[in-house]
Amino acid sequence: xxxxxxxxxxxxxxxxxxxxxxxxxxxxxxxxxxxxxxxxxxxxxxxxxxxxxxxxxxxxxxxxxxxxxxxxxxxxxxxxxxxxxxxxxxxxxxxxxxxxxxxxxxxxxxxxxxxxxxxxxxxxxxxxxxxxxxxxxxxxxxxxxxxxxxxxxxxxxxxxxxxxxxxxxxxxxxxxxxxxxxxxxxxxxxxxxxxxxxxxxxxxxxx
Numbered sequence: 001x002x003x004x005x006x007x008x009x010x011x012x013x014x015x016x017x018x019x020x021x022x023x024x025x026x027x028x029x030x031x032x033x034x035x036x037x038x039x040x041x042x043x044x045x046x047x048x049x050x051x052x053x054x055x056x057x058x059x060x061x062x063x064x065x066x067x068x069x070x071x072x073x074x075x076x077x078x079x080x081x082x083x084x085x086x087x088x089x090x091x092x093x094x095x096x097x098x099x100x101x102x103x104x105x106x107x108x109x110x111x112x113x114x115x116x117x118x119x120x121x122x123x124x125x126x127x128x129x130x131x132x133x134x135x136x137x138x139x140x141x142x143x144x145x146x147x148x149x150x151x152x153x154x155x156x157x158x159x160x161x162x163x164x165x166x167x168x169x170x171x172x173x174x175x176x177x178x179x180x181x182x183x184x185x186x187x188x189x190x191x192x193x194x195x196x197x198x199x200x201x202x203x204x205x206x207x
Contacts, residue, residue, distance in 0.1 A: 002068045006189055012128075012159070013045045018056040020195055029143065029198045032148075034063075034127075034198075035165050036150075036195070037126070037193070037198050038063060038064060038065070038067045038126070038166070039067075040166070040179075040200040041064060041067065041068070041124060041126060041164055041200055042067055042071050043069065043193075044164050044192040044193070044200050044202055045068070045071075045122065045124075045162070045164060046071075046143065046162060048068070048071075048072035048074075048075050048121075048122065049074065050072075050074030050075075050121065051074065051075070051076060052072070052075045052076065052121045053075070053076045053078070053119070053121045053122070053158075054068055054072075054075045054076065054077050054078070054081055054117070054120065054122045054124065054199035055077075055078045055117060055118070055120045055122070055123045055124070055156070056068070056077065056078070056079050056090075056101075056124055056125075056126070057080050057084070057108065057123050057124065057125040057128055057153070058080065058081055058108060058125055058126075058127075058128025058129070058131060058132060059079040059080060059081045059087070059090050059116060059128075060081060060086050060090070060126075060127070060128070061086055061089050061090055061093065061200075062079060062086075062089065062090025062091070062093045062094055063093075063102075063126065064124050064125075064166070064167070065077050065079055065090065065094060065101060066090075066093050066094060066097070067197070068124060069094060069097055069098055069101070070097055073098060073176075073207050076102075077094065077098075077102070078101065078103075078104060078117045078120070079091065079094070079101050079102065079104070079105050079107065080101045080106060080115065080116065081103075081105065081106075082106060082107045082108065083105075084103065084105050086093070087103040087105055088103075090103070091103050092121050093103060093118060095123050098114055100118070101181070102105075102109060102194065104116055104117045107175065108132050108149075108152075109132070109152075110132060110133050110145040110146065110149035110152070111148055111152070112120045112148040112151045112152055113152050113155075114155035114156040115152050115153055115156045116156075117156070118155075118156030119156060119157060119161070120156055120158065120161060121157070121160075121161050121162070122157075122161060122162045122163075122164070123153050123156065123157060123161070123162070124164045124166075125153075125155060125163070125164070125165050125166070125167070126166040126167070127166065127167055127168070128167070129146070129149060129165060129167050129170070129177075130168060130170045130171075131151060131165055132149060133145045133146055133170070133171075135170075135171065136174070137171065138171040139171075139172075142151075142170075142171040142172045143172050144179055146177055146180040147180040147183050147184055149179045150180055150183075150184035150186065151184040151185070153184075154184050154185045154186060154205060157205045158205070159205055159206060159207050160204060160205060160206070160207045161204060162202060162203070162204045162205075163178035163181070163186065163202055163203055163204070164201075164202040165191045165199075165200070165201050165202060166198070166199070166200045167199065168197045169197045169199065174191060174199050174201065175196065176191075177201070178191065178201055178203075181203050182203070185205065185206075186203030186204065186205065187203060187204060187205070187206055188203055188204050189201070189202070189203035190202065190203070198205045
């Protein structure tokens, strides 16, 4: 089988990010703050008791879900992504520490529709929302897309449910993303951590 040129991985922001195995090998070296960001996700979460339903939205290779499951092994975890190969990789990773996780392959869109698989008690989105919204839009259009995406997450959460977002500032910045969360109905919206362009923020639905 033909392999792509190795030089693609040497070019600045280039690389083979769509390959889950390559991603896991390179993400910490290329984005050194990713591992501290995962730790901040755990620090931001409320205590998660047995049976709490958690969704790793846009799970990719499952790093966020793995971190949450490692900290709270009694949870019920759902992995949600559009890429079947990444879901398989994420499931195999989770199988190392648990009986596994439910995997749902779905195209998540910023259209205001509830994300599938709910209702959830917690949704964690790590380096996912920028990808879902898309980098080719900006300004008011991007802000509208974020609000619709947050509405879809809000509608998939139980009363008193939490959304924890770990991402880069993206096209509209952290403040405007948090305001979009509030317009979608979230309360107690706040930023837990920020360093350079990466951040962890969150909010919850009313009881």
